[in-house]
Amino acid sequence: MDDRVGIRLVVLRVLVVSLLVTLGARLWALQVLNGEHYRRVAETNRVRDVVTPAPRGLIVDDRGRALVRNRTSLVISVNRSVTDRQKDSGRAVLERLSSVVGLPVADVAKRIQYCSATVKPPCWNGSPYQPVPVAKDVAPSQALAVIEHPDRFPGVSAELQAVREYPYGALAAHELGYLSPVTQEQLDSDGGRRGFHNNSLIGVAGLEDTYDSALRGADGVQRLEVDRFGRVAGTASSTAPRSGDNLVLSIDAGVQQAVEQTLQKTLDSLGGRARTASGVVLDARTGRVIAMASLPSYDPSVFVGGISGSDYQALSDPANGIPLLSRAYQGSSAPGSTFKAVSTTTVLTNLGASMTDDYDCGPSLQIGSQTFHNFEGSSAGPITLHQALVISCDVIFDKFAYDAWLADGGLRNGRGPYPAANEYFVKMARAMGFGSRTGVDLPGEAAGSVVGRDGAKAIWTQLKDSYCRRAQNGYPEVADPAKAERFRQYAAEACVDGYLYNGGAATQFAIGQGQYLSVSPLQLAVAYAAIANGGTVYQPTLAKAVISPDGTGVMPITPKIVGRLPTAPEALAYIRAALHGVTSEGGGTAAGVFADWPNDTIPIAGKTGTAEVEGARDTSWFASFAPANDPQFVVVVTIPDSGTGAEYAAPAVKAIYQSIYGVGRDPALPGGVPPADLPKVEQDGTFTPVGAPPDQAAVPSTTPSGAGSAAGGAAAAAFTLTPGLAATGVAAVRALAGGVAVAGVRGEPAAVDSGRAQARARAPARAPVERGPP
Structure with missing residues (x-):
């Protein structure tokens, strides 16, 4: 019996000692090892x-x-x-306050209640x-x-x-x-x-x-x-x-205002036929954005203090043109004949074209069962590439693109790998920045699309089921029976062999049309800036510098070069001269628009574009740079659902240049050059305007x-x-x-x-x- 008691006492002592050791170890861990952590936790419990x-x-x-x-x-x-x-939890104070601010006491009470899973705005989401x-x-x-x-x-x-x-x-x-x-x-x-x-x-x-x-x-x-x-x-x-x-920008308020007002006047002149328009002004020498606009727009003050659900819905409603969307860099479409400057670069660089030889600008070109025409079936006979750009001959570029497609293997690309395909037009487009984001310092930029042979097959793989379903069921939602049948035939063909990169698609690509090419106005401006400045592709930027509140700290944001065009300087000079001919030579597609322009002092180079859109009017484009002999600015305007490039976009670009240089009006940029210096911060935190007379420094009405x-x-x-x-x-x-x-x-x-x-x-x-x- 005594032995059993002794054993029990020993076990009890061991247990007590073990518990004490465990407790001591735990206390050491809490107070020494993790003491600082728990001190911080305790601090947060008593500090708000x-x-x-x-x-x-x-x-x-x-x-x-x-x-x-x-x-x-x-x-x-x-x-x-x-x-x-307070005794009544502040009820009396809220009642007196409601009479002062003109709100029902219930509304005041709602605004100061704390937000939670069950309490939705109006409520307070901050610290109590x-x-x-x-x-x-x-x-x-x-x-x-x-x-x-x-x-x-x-x-x-x-x-x-x-x-x-x-x-x-x-x-x-x-x-x-x-x-x-x-x-x-x-x-x-x-x-x-x-x-x-x-x-x-x-x-x-x-x-x-x-x-x-x-x-x-x-x-x-x-x-x-x-x-x-x-x-x-x-x-x-x-x-x-x-x-x-x-934040100091490269945007100039005067030029920005000129672009927005010009776009609005152009839309007004269309009497409601067109709903949207966009424009970009770049510094060709740095890639900086001088102005960028898209209509319809909105007033950002609507967000101050919180926007209502109905107002936000109105700004994002497609029926209103989605005012929150900037089509200048967040939208893309076919660029029409403005793309011929890119195609000319391709044929001179990669396809052995001559700057002096003549090429046949016939009225049409037959490719398989398809016939491709010049605009309104016009014909100019044998002409140089210079003249082809000036008068915008489609057939010459169609022929170059078709021959290149044949050299790449024609339809064989869809029946297996074809490594010999050079795809020169596609590669030059990508070298100029199309098909990828420019990197502009704005969120939500669209990449556009440049689709080659592999891309066409990948797209078809994703959409095949939709094509085949439409081929069988048709388009009952389309009111026009003829149009609905045409769409159904497109879908039926795509269901069977939509993976093929056919000759028609290749020729359309070269003149800025078709389903395989889509660009934003900003991308087109970047490409024209590269042609204008001799081949340097810049990443566009809106910000020039970040400056501290007292002006002592300045962090400049320098232009960034992202590529160089794979073409000879003389080829780019040839293209620049041809683009100048578009606005100054007989037969130039924009010569009539610029007939009264002071071409001897401020020569302008540019290219019209008229992109056809199924079920809507043409999209009007004009891409340009000036002065043509020493480019400083690139101006691009596009107006969907309007008409030809010469009819709407080119006059809008002309009006923007008139504002920039002060032709017939006060100049938005005195001297025609962006300011080189940064504005200075005064002691009161305001800026001293630079490079402009005092009357232009004031906020406009x-x-x-x-x-x-x-x-x-x-x-x-x-x-x-x-x-x-x-x-x-x-x-x-x-x-x-x-x-x-x-x-x-x-x-x-x-x-x-x-x-x-x-x-x-x-x-x-x-x-x-x-x-x-x-």
Whole structure:
């Protein structure tokens, strides 16, 4: 018996010792090994962050004119950490506040409730210890009613905050972009690297997106100590916000305005027949974007303070022309005869064509069962390649392309590998940047398409089932029986041998037509810039430099060369001379348009393009550069569903050059050269415009933006908050009410308009046109 007791005691002692050792080891791990981690966790349990958003940097044009800036908005906010501790949980305060801001008390209560899985906007997605905005752009009298009676409004504050303003209204909206509240997915993926908070506003389109990190700066954070009941006991630390950097663009506001106004006038002249248009102006020597426009457009101020669902739907509705889409770089289509400059480069470089020999420009060319015609069946007989470009002869380029297709093996490409295929036209197109993104510093760029033999077979593999189904079922949704039958026949042929890269497709490719070639206006401008500058392919850019708020730090964004054309300099010089003939020689397809142009001082080279579209009117193109003898600018315009290139796009390009050089009007670019120097930042955070007279430095009275509330938007919009500075309190609000500038606030002419109404006004209402079979 004693032995059993002794054994039990030993086991008990071992067990106790083991437990003590285990407990000690665990305590050591918690307090020593992982002590720092748990100290941080404990700190977060008693510390709450209150974020002060940093003013975003300005976005200015090449001369320093602000395209996007910040303005002051009078904002009334409710601090729930104060109101919730009142006997009635702040109900009486909210009732008094509702009468001041003109909102039902229920609406005010909804705005300060916390968002959750079951609580949807309007609600607050930020910190519960941060004041929640309930009314923006309020009148100074409303703000004073709160500030001067703190006993009646405990926990309620009124202060000036910076919000985005667009002095030029809708100008360059697609390129500038807009802001939107950060999403939960973005918060989760960021992992704290960029300092996102629940109530952060971030760029989601255009340059606001691409350069968001630089423009956003760093938010200020006040760390509040709270007790176990959530009551604020003190401040642990406080970090002031750091203003975002400024972005200087190569875009020139004057040229941008000229492009947009020209496109709009052209659409107006069509009487609603055409719904969309786009244009690009590049610096041929650097690849920098001087202007880029797409219609229909929108006013980005509609996003300030949050866009409604109905407004967003209107801006993304195809029936309105999808105003949010920039067709200048996010859309693509067949370029028509503007592509003949690329084909001329191909035949001179790879197919042994001569600069002096004549080639037959007959009225048509027969390829199998297909007949390819010149425009309106015209014939010019034997002519040089120079003349072929001037008068835009299709048949000559059709013949070159067909012969090259035969040399590549004809139809044998679809029956197995054919390694001898050179595909010179396809390769030259890719060398000029077609079929891939240019790399422009804007999100969502379209790559377009350049399809060769392998690509044609891959496309057919993906679409074969659709072709065969359509071949059997037809196109019952097409109202015209003849058209529906034609589409069905196309589908039947494609079902059987759509993998074949046939001779017709090859010839169409060489004249900028067909299903295997699609380009954006920006891509075409980059290609023409390479022809103009002697063969250098640049990556287009809109940003020239990032400059710190005080101007001391400058990070230039230099042009980037991405390729060189595989062709001789003399061949490019030959093409440039021929393109000049298009606008200056007898028979040139655009000679009539430029008949009164000062060709002796500012020669212009260009090429018309008329792309045929199934089920719609032709797409009008004109691609150009000037001066032809020393190219500085490239201008490309395209107008879908309009007519010939000479009829619509070429006159639009002429009008843009008139604005650039000041032919018959004041020049948008004095001297015809972009400014070489960067604008300078003044002590108050504004820019000193460079290279332009004072009257041109002022903000033009184009479409204004910066809508405020009906009660007090005008007063709030009349002042612009300098980045990094703010004015709050009674003195500041009284100064606003009296029209007096206060510290950190710069007086500006009031510019108030409804962004939502403007967005609707600029969205055409005609439905889109379907463009042929899938």
